[in-house]
Amino acid sequence: xxxxxxLPLEAPAEARQPIELAEHIVEIxxxxxxxxxxxxxxxxxxxxxxxxxxxxVEIIPAEIRPPARSTAGASGNRIRIGAGPVxxxxxxxxxxxxxxxxxxxxxxxxxELKPGCxxxxxxxxxxxxxxxxxxxxxxxxxxxxxxxxDLREIPMERECRKLVADAxxxxxMFALGMLCGIYSLxxxxxxxxxxxxxxxxxxxxxxxxxxxxEAGHAWAGQNLDIKYRIPAAPVTEPxxxxxxxxxxxxxxxASGMEVCAMYPITPATSASHYLSDVFExxxxxxxxxxxxxxxxxFALGASYAGKCAVTITSGPGxxxxxxxxxxxxxxxxxxxxxxxxxxxxxTGQPTKVEQGDLLATMxxxxxxxxxxxxxxxxxxxxxxxIITARKLAETxxxxxxxxxxxxxxxxxQPIPRPQFDPAWLAAPADQSRIAAGARxxxxxxxxxxxxxxxxxxxxGMHTLTGLAHDRASHVAYDPEINxxxxxxxxxxxxxxxxxxxxxxxxxxxEGDLLVVGWGSTRGAIEEAVDGLxxxxxxxxxxxxxxxxxxxxxxxxxxxxxxxxxxxxxxxSDRPGDAMIDADNRRYSALAMLLRARTLIxxxxxxxVKGQAIKPSSIRRVALEKxxxxxxxxx
Amino acid sequence: MTEATECxxxxxxxxxxxxxxxxxxxxxxxxxxxxxxxxxxxxxCRDEDLRPEKTVFVSGIGCSSRFPHYMRTYGLHGIxxxxxxxxEGVRMARPDLAVFVNTGDGDCCSxxxxxxxxAIRYNMNLTVMLHDNQIYGLTKKQASPxxxxxxxxxxxxxxxxxxxxxxLQVTLGVQNASFVAQAVDWxxxxxxxxxxxxxxxxxxSFVRILQRCPEWLPKMFEPYxxxxxxxxxxxxxxxxxxxxxxxxxxxxxxxxxxxDLAAARAVADLHDPIPVGILYHNPDVPCYExxxxxxxxxxxxxxxxxxxxxxxxFTIWPHDASAAAADAG
Numbered sequence: 001x002x003x004x005x006x007l008p009l010e011a012p013a014e015a016r017q018p019i020e021l022a023e024h025i026v027e028i029x030x031x032x033x034x035x036x037x038x039x040x041x042x043x044x045x046x047x048x049x050x051x052x053x054x055x056x057v058e059i060i061p062a063e064i065r066p067p068a069r070s071t072a073g074a075s076g077n078r079i080r081i082g083a084g085p086v087x088x089x090x091x092x093x094x095x096x097x098x099x100x101x102x103x104x105x106x107x108x109x110x111x112e113l114k115p116g117c118x119x120x121x122x123x124x125x126x127x128x129x130x131x132x133x134x135x136x137x138x139x140x141x142x143x144x145x146x147x148x149x150d151l152r153e154i155p156m157e158r159e160c161r162k163l164v165a166d167a168x169x170x171x172x173m174f175a176l177g178m179l180c181g182i183y184s185l186x187x188x189x190x191x192x193x194x195x196x197x198x199x200x201x202x203x204x205x206x207x208x209x210x211x212x213x214e215a216g217h218a219w220a221g222q223n224l225d226i227k228y229r230i231p232a233a234p235v236t237e238p239x240x241x242x243x244x245x246x247x248x249x250x251x252x253x254a255s256g257m258e259v260c261a262m263y264p265i266t267p268a269t270s271a272s273h274y275l276s277d278v279f280e281x282x283x284x285x286x287x288x289x290x291x292x293x294x295x296x297x298f299a300l301g302a303s304y305a306g307k308c309a310v311t312i313t314s315g316p317g318x319x320x321x322x323x324x325x326x327x328x329x330x331x332x333x334x335x336x337x338x339x340x341x342x343x344x345x346x347t348g349q350p351t352k353v354e355q356g357d358l359l360a361t362m363x364x365x366x367x368x369x370x371x372x373x374x375x376x377x378x379x380x381x382x383x384x385x386i387i388t389a390r391k392l393a394e395t396x397x398x399x400x401x402x403x404x405x406x407x408x409x410x411x412x413q414p415i416p417r418p419q420f421d422p423a424w425l426a427a428p429a430d431q432s433r434i435a436a437g438a439r440x441x442x443x444x445x446x447x448x449x450x451x452x453x454x455x456x457x458x459x460g461m462h463t464l465t466g467l468a469h470d471r472a473s474h475v476a477y478d479p480e481i482n483x484x485x486x487x488x489x490x491x492x493x494x495x496x497x498x499x500x501x502x503x504x505x506x507x508x509x510e511g512d513l514l515v516v517g518w519g520s521t522r523g524a525i526e527e528a529v530d531g532l533x534x535x536x537x538x539x540x541x542x543x544x545x546x547x548x549x550x551x552x553x554x555x556x557x558x559x560x561x562x563x564x565x566x567x568x569x570x571x572s573d574r575p576g577d578a579m580i581d582a583d584n585r586r587y588s589a590l591a592m593l594l595r596a597r598t599l600i601x602x603x604x605x606x607x608v609k610g611q612a613i614k615p616s617s618i619r620r621v622a623l624e625k626x627x628x629x630x631x632x633x634x
Numbered sequence: 635m636t637e638a639t640e641c642x643x644x645x646x647x648x649x650x651x652x653x654x655x656x657x658x659x660x661x662x663x664x665x666x667x668x669x670x671x672x673x674x675x676x677x678x679c680r681d682e683d684l685r686p687e688k689t690v691f692v693s694g695i696g697c698s699s700r701f702p703h704y705m706r707t708y709g710l711h712g713i714x715x716x717x718x719x720x721x722e723g724v725r726m727a728r729p730d731l732a733v734f735v736n737t738g739d740g741d742c743c744s745x746x747x748x749x750x751x752x753a754i755r756y757n758m759n760l761t762v763m764l765h766d767n768q769i770y771g772l773t774k775k776q777a778s779p780x781x782x783x784x785x786x787x788x789x790x791x792x793x794x795x796x797x798x799x800x801x802l803q804v805t806l807g808v809q810n811a812s813f814v815a816q817a818v819d820w821x822x823x824x825x826x827x828x829x830x831x832x833x834x835x836x837x838x839s840f841v842r843i844l845q846r847c848p849e850w851l852p853k854m855f856e857p858y859x860x861x862x863x864x865x866x867x868x869x870x871x872x873x874x875x876x877x878x879x880x881x882x883x884x885x886x887x888x889x890x891x892x893x894d895l896a897a898a899r900a901v902a903d904l905h906d907p908i909p910v911g912i913l914y915h916n917p918d919v920p921c922y923e924x925x926x927x928x929x930x931x932x933x934x935x936x937x938x939x940x941x942x943x944x945x946x947x948f949t950i951w952p953h954d955a956s957a958a959a960a961d962a963g
Contacts, residue, residue, distance in 0.1 A: 048950055049950045234952070235950055235951075235952050236952055237952060238949050238950065238951050238952060239949065239950045240945055240948035240949050240950070241948050241950060242948050246948070250941070250944060250945070253937070253940065253941050253944065254937075254941055256937065258727070258932065259723070259726060259727060261723065278940070278944055280928040280930065281928070281930060281940045281943075282930060282932070282936060282937045282940035282941070283928050283930035283931060283932040283936070283937075284928070285726065285926055285928070287726065287926070289719060289752075290719075290748055290749065290751075290752035291748060293716060293719070293749075294716070294719035294722075294748075294749055294752070295719075297712070297713070297716040297719035297720045297722075297723065297749075298719045298720070298722050298723040298726070299723060300720055300723060301692070301710070301719065301720040301721060301722060301723020301724040301725075301726075301727070302723035302724065302726055302727035303723070303727075304710055304720070304723070304724060305690070305723065305724040305727040305728040305731065306727065306728065307727040307728070309723065309727070323713050323714075323716070324713065324716065326713075327712055327713050331710075414950060417945055417949055418945070420938050420941060420942065422934050422938075425934050425937060429728075455687070455688070455690050455708040455724070455728065455731055456687055456688060456728070456730065456731065457687060458685075458687045459687070460687065460708075461657075461686050461687055461706055461707055461708055462708070462709070463657075463691070463702040463703045463705070463708070463709030463710065463711050464709065464710050464711065465703070465710075465711040466695075466711065466712060466713055467711065474658075474703075475703065
């Protein structure tokens with residue numbers, strides 16, 4: 001396999017002892033459709049099966065087919081592999097495999113690669129017939145070498161052509177083989193992974209891909225002097241490797257809900273794709289409605305009829321559903337809504353990460369429309385939050401919104417395999433006779449709760465209405481009745497809050513700084529805080545899974561810290577800006593809510609760069625905040 | 635639901651009387667066509683012996699959409715334009731319920747027009763009444779999509795500008811239309827017969843009911859009421875039969891085969907005389923709820939089995955991992 005054009009640099013890796021690493025971030029990037037995604041996912045799965053901590057992040061171009069070889073067109077996967085558990089995507093890339101120099105250049109310019117990191121670059125462009133391409137390649141190559149990158153030119157296609165006719169299609173498996181070699185991963189596991197990934201296709205495809213894998217592995221062994229090993233802890237319990245959207249869909253299956261109504265929208269849709277494939281096997285239905293409004297109305301109708309339903313969407317779709325949510329609030333119809341947030345406003349950044357919908361979720365819909373809002377902070381929570389949401393919706397007769405985001409949606413991580421519990425499932429619709437005299441909105445004076453009447457129940461006939469109504473569901477414009485009914489619907493939030501426990505502080509219960517977050521930022525915040533604590537800083541973290549109602553005891557927790565700051569992926573004014581002062585500064589969503597609720601001078605730091613916030617950014621902000629006097633903005 | 639259980643339950647049920655379907659005094663204006671529709675529907679429920687607790691009326695917003703409040707059944711008085719998708723959800727979740735939809739010309743043909751088109755395509759088993767008075771009533775006299783051109787209203791003080799939208803033509807133009815009829819509020823006998831046929835059709839039964847609005851367009855249908863020749867009754871052995879008494883008044887009649895889509899579209903083009911009867915009826919169009927029926931049981935054991943099978947696809951088992959770790963070491 002050795003080749004004169006790629007002489008071994010020093011001793012080939014085969015002969016070397018691997019360097020042991022605590023963690024590494026690897027990325028594989030290509031033009032769209034060249035299979036880098038698949039290669040990355042396979043690498044993540046193999047590492048996870050080995051027993052490593054893994055977090056994979058999809059690198060997605062905004063267009064379906066961006067122009068080939070463009071700096072904006074990088075498609076692929078970034079895999080953070082650790083010796084211990086990995087809870088987030090981490091910082092910059094340590095080792096990159098790129099199928100052309102332009103997508104690589106795009107990633108370098110975006111600051112995604114660690115300075116001086118190793119790059120394995122497809123070298124065929126150097127000899128391209130188009131002189132512009134050849135020159136472009138040579139230019140970028142020289143530029144990156146000059147910038148200090150450890151750039152290796154790899155003749156991937158040429159090597160693959162020894163085995164397959166269409167090397168462009170096969171080199172992702174060659175790359176996978178190289179990476180398995182570099183990271184000392186078990187080749188047999190890789191073969192199994194290929195069989196799993198391509199099992200649906202014919203056996204020839206599997207055989208061919210395995211051959212490419214082995215070729216890549218052998219080539220790396222003979223030609224590269226890079227050999228790492230990331231120690232793995234043996235897995236003691238079964239785990240499932242899924243992304244957040246798959247976890248949401250599995251949660252829908254496990255919740256016992258039967259109907260999911262949706263309309264295609266990024267980044268929520270992949271949950272519905274998966275659900276469409278599997279839901280019918282257990283008697284469920286994914287209804288692709290004619291629009292977002294209809295999807296919400298359809299789910300609402302099914303819920304009203306006794307089968308609590310879910311509608312899945314992302315920001316723009318969530319905006320469209322407002323009137324339906326208002327009716328569900330007014331009629332006290334249980335309904336689960338999943339909003340996989342993306343960048344906004346308007347069409348915004350469909351594939352990018354943002355936490356910009358919190359306030360719209362809580363306060364959307366005209367009038368006083370109290371809804372429950374929960375936010376999973378891990379992929380595991382994506383699964384369980386749906387089960388919780390269905391139960392809360394039915395228990396309280398409320399809309400429950402599950403706020404995920406593009407980061408959780410597309411990241412993969414091994415999580416403990418859930419142990420089935422029959423209590424997850426919904427009870428059959430109550431069809432018992434309603435006692436004479438009972439009314440559909442007999443609001444309990446203390447809790448606001450009332451028993452829901454479901455069509456089919458004899459004696460329960462009434463018309464649910466979006467108009468103001470009395471206990472009998474009769475339209476009423478009486479001042480006292482309106483006061484009473486709005487109070488009852490609002491009280492349910494307080495009643496739910498009484499069942500919640502205070503959140504658990506990550507770290508000590510008191511200190512110099514408390515970093516507060518919600519949703520997908522949890523892993524990054526806690527990693528940054530752990531690092532600072534190891535250095536002796538008195539920093540703790542607090543993560544809120546209930547945004548409405550909030551868990552009790554927040555003020556008492558925060559009062560034990562000299563400074564409190566939220567970290568969020570939404571907009572907040574920067575205090576240094578010329579026009580910004582204490583009177584007009586706009587705070588991040590959670591900071592604003594917490595300030596109002598606790599009257600504590602909570603600061604915030606946020607960014608809207610469309611990416612998961614990195615632990616290093618949080619670390620920097622926390623250190624700045626620690627240096628500032630309490631009360632001073634970071 | 636097992637049929638045997640149904641039969642047993644039925645034995646114990648009293649026959650229902652009209653009062654069993656009546657709830658409160660309608661707040662519609664005196665002379666409003668909605669009253670005639672309500673009476674016909676309550677008769678229909680009684681005659682078809684619909685169990686009140688197994689019957690749901692879904693509506694949107696507008697005068698017509700107050701309808702469910704006056705029925706002693708289950709009802710959902712929803713949001714403007716969205717009665718159809720809400721009713722679809724009800725139907726999908728509960729095939730054991732009879733589901734009716736009451737919607738107006740603003741509700742269905744304007745704000746809810748997108749849902750209307752798609753509801754026809756879905757062809758779910760719903761009985762849909764379009765209360766078409768050709769004007770917005772509840773918001774006090776604005777032109778609606780079905781207002782005839784030149785209609786003076788508060789938003790069109792010099793007369794409306796556009797040709798009226800034709801709900802029958804629209805419905806007959808959409809794939810999967812399976813039952814399309816037109817009734818008028820001032821011939822209650824035919825209104826009842828049409829609603830009964832609509833209810834008995836399994837699929838999306840669309841009945842446009844021309845109704846008078848005495849408050850905002852008091853003279854709109856007056857010429858048609860005064861001159862029975864300006865109403866044309868459709869009859870056919872597969873459609874309606876006209877009673878001898880009625881036939882003496884309404885002599886303008888046409889034999890029309892409701893299976894003939896092209897002929898139905900021609901009838902839908904008629905405006906004067908107003909065609910009344912069943913324009914189109916095709917019992918063979920599949921219903922969405924049947925197409926989407928998985929046939930899978932919804933038992934906890936079955937759900938668990940399905941879930942575990944999905945987990946299996948994504949699972950890393952401990953022995954794999956330890957073996958791999960040993961290999962790697």
